[in-house]
Amino acid sequence: MAAVIRNADIFTAMEKWAPKHLAFDWDNVGLQIGSFQKPVKKIMVTLDVLESTVDEAVQHDVDLIIAHHPLLFKPMNQVNADTAKGRVVQKLLQHDMTVYAAHTNLDIAQGGVNDMLCDQLGIENRTILEVNHTExxxxxxxxxxxxxxxxxxxxxxxxxxxxxxxxxxxxxxxxxxxxxxxxxxxxxxxxxxxxxxxxxxxxxxxxxxxxxxxxxxxxxxxxxxxxxxxxxxxxVENSGQAYGIGRIGDLADKLTLASLCEKVKTAFEVPHLRVTGDLSKKVKKVAVLGGSGEKYLHKAKQMGADVLITGDMTFHPAQEAWEKGLSVIDPGHHVEKVMKHVTQSYLADYFAGRGVDIIVSHADTEPFQFI
Structure with a gap:
């Protein structure tokens, strides 16, 4: 008789890939709501935990939600069911559903979100953009x-x-x-x-x-x-494995900035994006940082990047990068959705033949519309 798979077993598998100690100290990763010991038969992987996500999980009789963005990022002073966050928490508790988050630790991990983004773009010879942890x-x-x-x-x-x-x-x-x-x-x-x-x-x-x-x-x-x-x-004094945020590497062939923008739109299924710089300029070295990466503009320039691909750019940092000759492509924060299918595949391989079903969320959590 096969051993019962519990939430803790899933957490262990996730932390072999993306250890919690890799997360930034301001982050909140790991168990968000639920139990370590509850048996699990169905998992749903999602980018965000919104009410639509939870409704989808309820519909599919999910036991455990694996999310990239933490549900409980900031402390809650009360669980008020008249608010969106309060309703989410209430529904999760009513349906005995567990939520686990792998956020900046999954960004930083080898094969994590930033590597997934690079894979989608075919970026080669990649290294870490900024090292923040050495084993x-x-x-x-x-x-x-x-x-x-x-x-x-x-x-x-x-x-x-x-x-x-x-x-x-x-x-x-x-x-x-x-x-x-x-x-x-x-x-x-x-x-x-x-x-x-x-x-x-x-x-x-x-x-x-x-x-x-x-x-x-x-x-x-x-x-x-x-x-x-x-x-x-x-x-020992030997240097261990280095870990860090973002990646920098080379395109297989030089592309115009305009062509790279089209490649990004296709790879990440975004209808529009924002870009700074000369669209006819040829680019080769590309820095990639999923989520909000404007604070790494100087690092990308220092490491020789022709362009930084990241989300949530604001006006003055984008203007500064433009003046420095670093192009910026902003396809949005939501491109981190690449983690859904890769995480599903990782867990499916890890628990193959052990009676755990892993699905991905299809609920739309992108707040922006392009008109």
Missing amino acids: KLVKLAVFVPETHVSAVRDAMGEQGAGYIGAYSHCMFQSPGQGMFKPLAGTDPYLGSQGKLTFADEVKIETILPASKLSAVLKAMTAAHPYEEAAYDIYP
Whole structure:
């Protein structure tokens, strides 16, 4: 009989992709309303949690809503059902529906919203626009009897130990002799109580992100045959994986700014957009930042971008970018809807064959009309 999938299992899957610690400190990510322990059979992925979204979820008998934009972004002093936000909260509670948000952590994560936007535009050779987090690394060394080297090594690797660049399971092994004396009350795998024991062991050394240390230790000790696994943890000065907001990269071929605007409109299904700059100018290097990105104009220019694609531009920053020679394309904030189908696909693969149905919301949450 298959194990029951609970909301907490879905949250864990999301946080393997977009860890909560990547979110900006002003953000509110994770559980918004509901329960960690409720069983879940149907999930709906949405950009926003508006009343129309919740009505759609009710219609489809959804247990869990995964949203990009947090429902509870600012503190609520009261749940007033005479207001739009109050009605949303009331309906969610009435229908025992859980809401979970992955916002700036999903923007920043590898393969997250900004990478999705770049994928849609075919932007190559991309790097992070602005790094705001570098993973701290530690080194783990564990001493294992020869009979269990493969089991322990594989268990650690499966939990994220030993990843260096595009290589996984990067570890070093060295043979040696372990020594220990089992004391009263022990049940040793090798040796006998009160007697000094010598064992042929292998020292396995590997590097891993500090954020994954707990999971790696749990897997390691579960695979290790000893009652008390002997291991060492060392701080290291190596630079870990860098994470940050936005992406910058190259178009496959130079395009006029006007042609890039048409490409953006097609890729993101927007009928109109705003643009600054000479429409006949050829552009190659493009910075992309989903949502509101005007505060990154200077960074985009500094990194050599010909154009910044972002939403929610206001007059004076756009004017300043124009004067600096940085073109700006503003297709709106709503282009972050690209996260719906990618998140659906990720969760469908993660929980394949486990009885969880994942759908995307079709409710229109774009507030602007173009006339």
